[in-house]
Structure formats: structure tokens, C-alpha cells
Amino acid sequence: MYIAVLLPLSVPQAYTYSVPTYLQKDIQLGVQVEVQLGKRKLYTGLVVGIVAQAPTEFEVKDILAVIDPSPIVNEKQLKFWQWIADYYCCTQGEVMNAALPSGLKLTSETKIVLRPEFDDDFTDLTEQEYLIAEALTIQNKLTVEEVRKIVDKKKVDRLIDSLISKRVIFVEEELEQKYKVKTVSCVRLAAAYQDDNAQLKTAFEQIGRAIKQTEALLGYVQLSKQRQHITKKELLETSKTEAAVITALVKKGIFEIYPLEISRLNTYEEAVLSSLPLSPQQTEALQQLAKSFETYNTVLLHGITGSGKTRVYIELIEEAVKRGEQVLYLLPEIALTAQIVERLRKVFGDDIAVYHSKFNNNERVEIWQTIIGGKPIVVGARSSIFLPFQRLGLIIVDEEHDNSFKQIDPAPRYSARDMAVLLGIMHGAKVLLGTATPSVETYQNVKAGRYGLVEMTERFGGVQLPQIVTVDLKDELRKKKLKGNFSETLLQLLREALARGEQAILFQNRRGYAPTLHCQTCGWVSQCINCDVSMTYHKFSNAMRCHYCGHEKKVPSSCPACGQHKLLHKGMGTEKIEDELQILMPDAKIARMDWDTVRTKNGHAELIHRFENKEIDILVGTQMVTKGLDFDNVSLVGVLSADTLLHFPDFRATERAFQLLTQVSGRAGRKQKQGLVILQTYETEHPVLKEVINNDFQGFLERELKERYDFQYPPFFRLIEITVSSEEIEKVKYGSEFLAKRLKEQLGERVLGPTEPYVARVRNQYLRQILIKLERQKNVIDEAKALLLQAELLLHQERGMSTVRVNINVDPY
DNA sequence: AGCACGCCGACT
């Protein structure tokens, strides 16, 4: 029997292994097996096919073991992975890597061990060999990494080989069990006392006058009436004794301690609430959705901010669960949307599993298993599309427009929103894309008749949309009314809002204090040593930090170039806004929400709680404040500079600006009262600002679509972006030109570049980009992809080019 | 992705 085994590597295909007879009964698609690859390395891979006959071109190895005879991946998933690999030009192994929680992808680690018969005779060892042998007498196993550290060398294979041949050490290869079952210590009566009360009585007699022990036993008897398993902790609490007492009882042979396997997943203990009644608009939307789903597999729910889309989702989820279907609810960056998860938990309690990158390996493995077990609802970030669903009936993609659904690095560079649509088709599940600001490509799919459309145009409870006003910074500057980055208008309104006991949100799309530090005398600018960008000044940590590679250095006190002390901060980030505002409004309670303040596990949730409890008056933040926040008491939203959003060097800049500004505006005035939004700008006449102010989505869309059409951009054309990178600039130049030339031979004008990207060097790698614009025809696209992969192959065969990296990004949204 | 092999320059 021969099987195709998929390994979590970026090799182009699955490998063929043979199955010894005694393991054959356990083999089926999706089963995890242990195999050897190369000389010694062990991996766990997945059975993805049964091979009809023995291959002849290469030797075949036996699989070593079947990890678990029940599959951890189903056939639909394997098809899904294959499709993603083809579409995004990556290997199935790379998809597998993204799909499986790392606790399910095991690789072995080589360990070196001292031979037991080695008799401490160090005489014919070299100095380095001696160091290793000595280390092994102290620690009995060493990893290769540890060996490297001890001798401080990059390559230690020859050293290890030599030690093996001198019969000092041998190597050991073992699969590391990454996933560990969590257990708690439980207490029960030893076998001799378990059966009846008479036995229990002898137990008490045996204890005699030891009061503490009697109490412990009594506590046990009491607890055992309530539950099957009694943890040591519970027993200590109820009987108010110490661990030593229990240990004594174990020694007497009355108690025994045993481990009980438990789940790491939190159970929801609060009462499950029934949901609020539906508004007429929500009822109407549900009816329309049901109707639309009769015709379309995918439907866009375009509901303005505050229209109550979540309540509609809840209704749909309930219906699907009642039908016995599984539901996937996708959210962008789930860690930032704790509010929604909390709300869903209140309705569905433990029927929900939450899945995202903040969970550790063990937790993710357990969630994976609960989905196989049929858990009805999953709320998760983009990687949850890979969970082992059996009978998916509904997929909701909330905040459909959000670009964090697209994974950029590493491969697979997939869009979870687009793949959710595909997943829906594969399962025969309905897909709902919900948002207040639909992406241009999704709306075009509606217009082209591929998706259905349902709209919600009123806010829940009759609340009005906020009034949006621009403040002309040019004008304020001329009249000298500008205080730092604050216009007098905005300051005045902030004061008034706070005086009324209301809260405000300020949006500035840049973190840190100032994006550059430069010398007034010689023009020197703080540059990152690894990247072609200026380093951002962070006042809070008093350091310069590169936002591309994370490199940090101290803030120079004088100019490193000319020695003068006239260093100036240029530009503004959230820290500076917070700082300036605190000076302008000393009594206000101000907090900041950006990556630097929500880094810790619960940082975000804590900040939200403080804001909810009105411990904060003004929240200053980056894009984060535009996402899923829902506060009743916010009456004012301020955008410090709308201009930076509008002038991004990207064809999606205006779309993103429209979405961000509309979303952040939506945070204002959600109950009783109309909110107010202030947009500070130097360009009051910019069409996008007008469209945001007038809530004119259709106007924005028409203008944007025309531009996209004229300049051959999505959704009318498909893009493939190729990034060539290397530490050596000559190789990058040669490589990118080689690829572009080959592509142009076949695709002509559709190939643009190579060009230097906006940041031309990141993490010491020089970058060049090639862009391919393709008509939306399957054969054209497939041909281009095949050509591209061919060209990449040819490039890597060229002398010196094998180390040049080529990243392919299909649909680089 | 890891690992071995072999080429090549540097140093004994």
C-alpha cells in the first residue's frame, strides 16, 4: 500500500510512502502519520491520497506510525487547500502550515547523547569536541542549537560527525509531543474503601483521633455526594485543611490522587440571555435575506453604522443552529472585537468556540478537536476558515471591507473573505458579507449579479447619523488659531462635550510620537539600519523604533552627523496628540489606544472597560478605534488629519479613506442624541470628504469604479504583485528584470515594472516589485500564473540566483 | 524548511 503524504513544508508536492501491513487498517484520508524525511528528520504529515502502484523513479520509505486512526482533516478541507494553493500560487504544504494549529504539526529535533560506555577519556578530542563532551557529562542531552551556542559556530555538523565516529556520542531523533492534555489532581478513596459505607467506617476508625484528617475525610464524603470528581483544590477549600493532611491520608492508603483530563477552554458561566426583540427594519432585513439566499449563495448586507446588523446575524445563527448546521462567524483581528464576542456569548453560551492568534497552541488544538466534535458556532479571525467543519450551513463575514482578512506574509497570501465565499460554495453554505462600508470589489459583485444585496438604511432606535463637519486647517493656520495639531473648533467642542459629561474619540492614523527625527542644521534624518525608512520617535519608551523591522535604538541627544543639538520631531503620532491634548486640557482623563498600549493579552479589553466605565474622557487612537467599538456616551469624534489618509501611494487609498472616515464617524452618537464628527483637513474640497459628509456611498462608488476602470485596476482587472528580494542589490536588480522580461514576452503591456517599492529595503533585504494586470478571464489568469511559476523556476536555475526570493501575491488588496 | 555535499578562499 502506497500513500501520498503532505508535509508542512514548502515543497511542491506530497511525497509517496509505503505502509507496512499492520498499519494499513488505520489508513484513510486526513489521518496523521509519522514519517522520516531525509537522513534522520521526522515529521508528522497528512494522508492526502492513496497511490495506485509502486513508484519506480525513487526509493520509497515506510511510514513509521499512525498518530491517530481518526482523521483530523476531512476531504472537503483537502480540496479547499488544493484550491487555495493553485489560486494563490503557493504549495499545499504552505496552506497546511497556515491551516493546522502548530500543536498538530510535529517535527523531530536532533539530540546528541553521550554514549554510556564512554569513559571520560578526553585525550584524543579536539578542544571543541572536549567542550561538548564535558557539557554532556553535566546535561545528558544537547540539541544542535545548544551545541552551536557552546562552541559559538554556525555549522556544527562536521563536529558532530567527528564525535560520532570517535564513539563519544550518538544522535537521537524524537518527535516532540507539542500538545499536552491539561490535567488536574483529583482525590478519591483508595480501592479498598470505595464500595460501601462499612468500608468508609473502617477508614474513619483507622484515622482515629487525628482531627484534621477526619475533617478532610468528612469534607470528601460531603463533596462526593455532589460530584463525580473532586479536585484536590476543592477538597482543601471545603474541609479547610492543608495539603499535608491529604498527603498523610494517601500514605495511610485511604485516599489516592489521580490526574483528570480537563479542557483549557473557558466555559461560560453567566446565564444565557434571550436576545432583544427585533426592530421592524431588522425583521424586514431578515425577510429580504431569506429571499435573497434563494437566488444567491452570497449576499451583501449593507447596513449603516449603528443599524443593528449584529442582531440580524444572531437571528440567522440561531436558525442555522436549529437546523443542525455549523456556523462560522469571521471577524477582522478578533482580539480587537471582544465586545462582539461577549455579546454572542451572552446569547449562545458554550455553543461558541472562539479561535484566533492570541490563543496558545494547546488551546488551538482543543478548539480544532471541538469543531470535529461538532461544536455549532465558531467566531474567529481569518485562519478559522481552515477549521475542520463537517456541515457548515452559514458563514458570516463581518466588516467585509476590512483589509486584515488578507494575509500578506507568509504564504499562503489569501483573502479569508474571498475564501469564505469559496468555502460556502463547497459546503453548500450561505455566505453573508456584512458591513457599513462595502468594499468596491464586493459591491461590483452585487452589480454584476453575482451577489445578492440587502440594505439597512436607518440606525437602530431611530438614532440619527452624526453630523460631519470639516475644519479648514489652512484657514486656522492663517488666523493663528492652531494650537499644535488642534484647531480651536475641535478644542472648544471637546471642552463642551466633557462639560456635558460626554466622551470623545480622536483618530490619528499613526502610532508613536513623531515619525521622524531630523536635524535642523544639517538635515540628518533618523534612519533604520535595516530598512529604508525613518525611525519613529516613541516618547513613552524614550526610544527610536522602526515600524518595519522593530529595530530600536536610543534617542540621540545631539545630531550624529554634525553634533548640533537642534533635533526636531517632524509629523505627529498618537503619543504626541495625547501629549498636546493633556497640556491643552489638563483636567481631562485621556488614554491612548494603539498597538503599543494593547500589546498585552488583555490590554485592549481593559482599555475598553475603562472607557465604558467612564474612567476615560477622551480616547486617542489609531485605526483600532474604528473597529467594532460601541459606546453610548460618545458624542464627539475628531479626525486630526484627514489628509494623510487621502494621499497614500496606493490605488486603494481613497477607498480606505472613505471606509475609515465613515467607520470612525459611526462611533459618534449612538443613543438618543445626534453625534458630531470633526474632520480637520487642509483640503476641505476633496471629493471623498464630501462623500463621507453626505453619507454618499453611491457617489463614492460611482467615482471610484470609473477610476478603477480607466486605470485598469480591480475589480475590473486582476492584479498579481511579485516582490523580488535579496540582501544583494545587484541580484535583486538582475532577478526582477529577468522575470519582468520573460513575463513581458508573453503578456506584453500587462506587465509593469520592475519598480522600487515605497520602502525599498526592509530587514536588510532590497526589494523590487513587478505588477501584472490581467483581464478577468480564467484562461488568461491561469496562463499568467503558469508562466510566472515557470519564470521563477528558470530564475532560480541561473547562477547565483537560487537565494533570491520571489514572493507572489495574488489579489494584493 | 532542513540538511548534506562540494566548491573555494583563508590559514597552518
Next chain:
DNA sequence: GTCGGCGTGCTC
């Protein structure tokens, strides 16, 4: 001559 670094190609 030998050691160590690095590019190249293979892994069922």
C-alpha cells in the same frame, strides 16, 4: 594540506 563558509539541490 586542512578548516570553515557558503551556494546548490534534494528530500518519497
